[in-house]
Amino acid sequence: MHHYSRDNMAELLRAHDINPTHQRIEIAYALFSHQEHLSADQVMTIVNDRHAETSKATVYNTLNLFLEKGLIREVIVDPSKVFYDPNTGPHHHLYEVDSGRLTDIAADDVRIEGLPELPKGMETVGIDLIVRVKRTA
């Protein structure tokens, strides 16, 4: 799927067992129709730049709901804020320290080998690989 519409979003939400309300559709649309990884704050700005007024509480509620339901993923690279990533497939991240830009690294060719056994009674939730880069001086 390459083109996202608000109707798409409604279906997508339903498929993830989420009741598609106006606000939820707008927020999902904001996330999926943008390339970049957005912070809660950016989501709110985008959503409120068009007609509808959506409150901060709803933005946070909704993002957390999307997380729970596995619709999006959170990316923790910046100590000051969380980024939300509509791409839930396996992939890694490139974080440009100076600018705060966060981009994807396809997981296809990346191999991680030699990780030790997990402690008993533990299971992996996820593996995050973050390559931090900066502009060469």
Place this chain on the structure above:
Amino acid sequence: MHHYSRDNMAELLRAHDINPTHQRIEIAYALFSHQEHLSADQVMTIVNDRHAETSKATVYNTLNLFLEKGLIREVIVDPSKVFYDPNTGPHHHLYEVDSGRLTDIAADDVRIEGLPELPKGMETVGIDLIVRVKRTA
């Protein structure tokens, strides 16, 4: 070196081009004499449990100074706070999601292969690999 004293710390600080003041020595000692990765808050508690009163501002100033000088490393795994890691050698992290416990993974046997070329004019600052685990239900 397996045993850390405050005298050691003074030397260590000087070796990293940091003027060893009382507060800095205490903070360095707190970090290096503990196994765990500590948050700023925990550092402050530890340092103030003994005699000296050290202010929040100083704790943050000092941790940031240590970071700049490469004495410690910051670990960003929890959206709500930063952890500080006195181990600056190459290694990875295991994060227990439920409890917030953060432990090291030795880098010796771990190989990461197939990372794509960096964009022009970029250089790697660091590669963070975080394995998130939870208790099996």
Place this chain on the structure above:
DNA sequence: CCGGGAGTTAGACAGAGTCCAAGTCCTAGA
């Protein structure tokens, strides 16, 4: 048309971290 639950809202609140202006400490020089 009505009642009720799900969803939304404004605004108060919490916690991490920064900033600032004033105060203290330490050292070098006379």
Place this chain on the structure above:
DNA sequence: TCTAGGACTTGGACTCTGTCTAACTCCCGG
């Protein structure tokens, strides 16, 4: 020894991200 100045520290106000709450709105089923 005394003093001036820079380095360091401090309390407290402030900012920012995110959460909570209690009231309100919306929508759907009967």
